[in-house]
Amino acid sequence: MWGYDNMDVSQYLEIFLDETKEHLQSLSDQLMTLEQEPDNMNTINEIFRAAHSLKGMSGTMGYKRMQNLTHDMENVFSEVRNGAILVQSNLIDLLFQCVDALEEYTSNIQSTSDEGTNDNEHLIKALNNILENGKSGLDQPAARQVVEKPVEKPVAQAVISDKEGKWNQINLGDSQKVVIKKAIEMGKNVHGITVYVQETCILKAARAFLVYKALEEIGEILVSSPSAQDIEDEKFELDFSLIFVTSQTCDKVSAAIMRVSEIEAAVVDQFDTSGFQVEEAPKLDALSGESKNQMQVSVTNDSISMDNKTEKKQVPGKPIVNRTVRVDIDKLDVLMNLVSELIIAKNSLVSASKTDAGVNRLGVNEQIEYLESVTTNLHESVMKVRMVPIESVVAKFPKMIRDLSKKLDKKMQLIMSGEETELDRTVVDEIGDPLMHLLRNSADHGLESSAIRKERGKPETGSIHLRAFQDGNNVVIEVKDDGNGIDVATVRNKAIERGIISAEQAENMQDKDIVDLLFLPSFSTAKQVSDVSGRGVGLDVVKSKIEALSGDVEVKTKLGEGSTFTIRLPLTLAIIQALMVVVGGEKYAISLGSIVTIEDIEQKDIKFVQTKEVINLRGAVLPLIRLNKVLDIDSKADPDASLIVVVVKKGEKLAGLVVDELMGQQEIVIKSLGKYINKSKLISGATILGDGEVALIIDANTLI
Amino acid sequence: MEQLSVGYDSIQFVIVKFGDEQFGIDIKFIDNIVRMQRITRVPKVQHYFKGVINLRGEIIPVMSIRLKMGLEEDEVKRTTRIIIIKMEGNDAVGLLVDEVLEVVTLSSSQIERVVYDSKEEKANFIFGVGKDKEKLISLLDLNLVLADKDGN
Numbered sequence: 001m002w003g004y005d006n007m008d009v010s011q012y013l014e015i016f017l018d019e020t021k022e023h024l025q026s027l028s029d030q031l032m033t034l035e036q037e038p039d040n041m042n043t044i045n046e047i048f049r050a051a052h053s054l055k056g057m058s059g060t061m062g063y064k065r066m067q068n069l070t071h072d073m074e075n076v077f078s079e080v081r082n083g084a085i086l087v088q089s090n091l092i093d094l095l096f097q098c099v100d101a102l103e104e105y106t107s108n109i110q111s112t113s114d115e116g117t118n119d120n121e122h123l124i125k126a127l128n129n130i131l132e133n134g135k136s137g138l139d140q141p142a143a144r145q146v147v148e149k150p151v152e153k154p155v156a157q158a159v160i161s162d163k164e165g166k167w168n169q170i171n172l173g174d175s176q177k178v179v180i181k182k183a184i185e186m187g188k189n190v191h192g193i194t195v196y197v198q199e200t201c202i203l204k205a206a207r208a209f210l211v212y213k214a215l216e217e218i219g220e221i222l223v224s225s226p227s228a229q230d231i232e233d234e235k236f237e238l239d240f241s242l243i244f245v246t247s248q249t250c251d252k253v254s255a256a257i258m259r260v261s262e263i264e265a266a267v268v269d270q271f272d273t274s275g276f277q278v279e280e281a282p283k284l285d286a287l288s289g290e291s292k293n294q295m296q297v298s299v300t301n302d303s304i305s306m307d308n309k310t311e312k313k314q315v316p317g318k319p320i321v322n323r324t325v326r327v328d329i330d331k332l333d334v335l336m337n338l339v340s341e342l343i344i345a346k347n348s349l350v351s352a353s354k355t356d357a358g359v360n361r362l363g364v365n366e367q368i369e370y371l372e373s374v375t376t377n378l379h380e381s382v383m384k385v386r387m388v389p390i391e392s393v394v395a396k397f398p399k400m401i402r403d404l405s406k407k408l409d410k411k412m413q414l415i416m417s418g419e420e421t422e423l424d425r426t427v428v429d430e431i432g433d434p435l436m437h438l439l440r441n442s443a444d445h446g447l448e449s450s451a452i453r454k455e456r457g458k459p460e461t462g463s464i465h466l467r468a469f470q471d472g473n474n475v476v477i478e479v480k481d482d483g484n485g486i487d488v489a490t491v492r493n494k495a496i497e498r499g500i501i502s503a504e505q506a507e508n509m510q511d512k513d514i515v516d517l518l519f520l521p522s523f524s525t526a527k528q529v530s531d532v533s534g535r536g537v538g539l540d541v542v543k544s545k546i547e548a549l550s551g552d553v554e555v556k557t558k559l560g561e562g563s564t565f566t567i568r569l570p571l572t573l574a575i576i577q578a579l580m581v582v583v584g585g586e587k588y589a590i591s592l593g594s595i596v597t598i599e600d601i602e603q604k605d606i607k608f609v610q611t612k613e614v615i616n617l618r619g620a621v622l623p624l625i626r627l628n629k630v631l632d633i634d635s636k637a638d639p640d641a642s643l644i645v646v647v648v649k650k651g652e653k654l655a656g657l658v659v660d661e662l663m664g665q666q667e668i669v670i671k672s673l674g675k676y677i678n679k680s681k682l683i684s685g686a687t688i689l690g691d692g693e694v695a696l697i698i699d700a701n702t703l704i
Numbered sequence: 705m706e707q708l709s710v711g712y713d714s715i716q717f718v719i720v721k722f723g724d725e726q727f728g729i730d731i732k733f734i735d736n737i738v739r740m741q742r743i744t745r746v747p748k749v750q751h752y753f754k755g756v757i758n759l760r761g762e763i764i765p766v767m768s769i770r771l772k773m774g775l776e777e778d779e780v781k782r783t784t785r786i787i788i789i790k791m792e793g794n795d796a797v798g799l800l801v802d803e804v805l806e807v808v809t810l811s812s813s814q815i816e817r818v819v820y821d822s823k824e825e826k827a828n829f830i831f832g833v834g835k836d837k838e839k840l841i842s843l844l845d846l847n848l849v850l851a852d853k854d855g856n
Contacts, residue, residue, distance in 0.1 A: 677749050677753055680748040682747070
C-alpha cells in the first residue's frame, strides 16, 4: 500500500495531514482570489506552489492517486503561469472540484491512513483536456515547457550547474582513504555526491532517507557528511554529501537520486584519488585489514539505525492521528515562567512554615496570596494554550458559499469578520457543523433569488455576514442575512398543522416564541426539500449541538429584511470565575460572565406586573426570580429585610435573582454530575470548594 | 448485560443490608465502599437521588435503593455506607445501604435465577437468589437498579 515499501512514514502522517490541510486551504483561498482577478500573477504562483508541495508530499507518503491529481493540476498551472492557458470560469470550477477530491483523499487518509480507491479519472481527463487545448491554442516553445514543467523527474542532465559538489570538502580519515583506494583497485566506481534538497521541502529527513535507500540498492555509502544520524534527525541545511562505492556510472547514480521527489539537484562526480597519498605496500595490508573492519562496523551501525526505523512499519487501517494544538512558543514561555514562579512560591511557603510558628503567620498569608495569583495566571495561560482562532473552521465557508451560489443560482456574497476570535479547541472542533448549517440555511431559505431581490429594490447580490466577537466570558458568533426573513405566519400555520401547538395557543404566542418553534425537532418550513437544506433535521440539531457546548442560539428576524442567528458560547469549558451565593443554607455558584450587578432592593420597591414580581432598576423593569423557589428550598433570609438581588443578563434581557447571602467571587472548576442524574438544565454542573464541600453551578441563562 | 455467564464457577458478592433483607452485589462492579458523608442535594432530579458527594475530587451522584424500590426513606445510622459502583464504560454512582455485612463466594449451583415480573417493586431489581448456608440472599441486578425507569 505504500509507495516505498520499507519506508516508515507513519511518524510523518500527522505533519503530512496538517500541512496538507493548510495547503488545501491556501489553494482554495487563492482560487477564490483568482476567480476575482484572473490575471493576478502572485495568486497563480501561490497556487502553483501549493499544488507542487501537495504533489511532493503525497508522493513521499506514497499516496499515488493524490499525487497524480496534484501533478496534473500543477501542469495546468504551469501553463497558466506561462500564459499558455487563460483562466476561465470553467477552469476555476474544475480546479475547485479537484480541491474537493483532494479533501476527500485527505479525510480518507485521516480516518484510515489510506487514500481510498477513487482515481478521479474524470478530473484528470478534464485537466489534460484543458492542457491540450491550451497548448494547441497558443504557440509555445516546447523546449521551455520541458524545463518549466517537472512532468517527468529531470534526470542527470537536469543537474543545475550552479550547484557545486560540496563533497570535496569532506575530510577523509586515513582509513577511509585506504578503503576508497582499495575499492578503486577492485575496479569499482567511487563517486562523490552532493544532494540538494528543494528549499520548499518539508520532510527533509524523509527525502534524505529515500536517497539513502535508493543508493544502498545499487552500492555502498562509505562516508556521509553530515553523519547518517544527523541526517535522520534533520540536522542539515539543504544539502548533504556522500562518498559512494558502486559498479554503476555517474549518470545511473544521479538518475537514482533524482527519482526521489523534491530533490533539487544531485551532483555526482568521479572520485579523484590524486588528491591524497596512501602509504605503500606492507604496512598497508595490515592497516587496511583493520580499517576495513572498522569501516564496515560504522556502515553497519548506520544501516542498523535505519533498519530500526523501517521496522516500525505501520499497521494498515489504523489512523494514528492525535488531536493536537499548535502552540505559539511565546505562550509556552509564559507557562514556563509561571511554573518557575509556582516553585518559588512553594519553596517560600516551606521556609515560612519552618520558621517559628505563629510569629510568621503574616509571611504565610503573604505567600498564599502570591500562590493564588500565580495559579490564576497559570490557569489563564493554560487556557490560552488551548485556545485556537475560529479561523480554522470558518476559512472553508467562502468556498462553500461560492458553491452554493452556483448550485442555487442565486447571487450571494459572504462577509466575514472576527476570524481571529479565539475559542477553546474542543469548542472550535464542534462549532463547524452548526455554523455550516446556519449558513446553508441563510443561503437557501433566507436569501431570495436575484429577480425577486431586484423587484424588492434590494441589491441583486445577497449578503451573508458571519461575525465573531468576544463579549465578556462569552464568544458570540452571528450569522446574518439580508434576505426574506422568517415568515412568522407561515411558521405559525405550520406549527398548528403539525399539531405542535393548538390554534388557541398560537393566538397567545408572541412572534418571538413562534420563531423559536423552528428549533424544535422535525420542523422545516421549506416548501420543497432541497439538496442544500430543509430536510427537517436542521435547526434542532444546531440547537442541541450548541447546547451541548453549554452555549445557546437565538434568532431575530424581520420579514422582508432578513434574519440574524446569534450563537453564544462560553470562552472555556473547564474553569470559570463565579460568584458564590447561599440560598436556604445551600451554596451555589453563578458564572460571573452572566452577572451584571448586585443590588440591594427594599421590600417596598417590589412591584407586580401580571402577578409577577418585578423591580424597576434605573429605568429598566426586570423580573424578580426567587432562587429558593426555583431550587425547592426554604429561604433562611429575614422576610422583612431588604433583598439581595443578583442581576444577570442573557443577550439584552435582564433578570434579578434573589439570594439569601453573598459569599464572594471564586475561581471554580466545573465538574459534570454524570449521566445517571436526570438534572434540569438549571444546574449546569458542580464544583468542589476549598473545604471539600460540593456546590452546584446555576446556569442563569435558563432562568431568563 | 453483564450477568453470570456459563463457565463462571463462582462469583463473589458483597452482602449489604437495607430494611430487613440482605442483598448481594457482584464485587466486580464495586469500586469502593465509603462511610456516610455530607451529601449535597441537587434540586429537580429523580426522587431517589439523594444528591452528590465529593469523592477525592470526583463528583459522584448518590442514589437511595430504598427510595428506588419504593421503600421508606433511609435513616442514616453509624453503619450506613455508600457503595461506589463503576460499571464498564459508565460514570461512577453511589448506592446508599444500611450496612455492609460480609463478602461471600457463591458457586453457580448456589444461585437460583428468578425470571418473573412481580408486582412487588423490589423483586424487579434482582436477577437471582443465592443460598449461602441457611441464608437467602437477593442478588441485585445493577443494570435494573441503575436504569432510569421514570425517565422524566
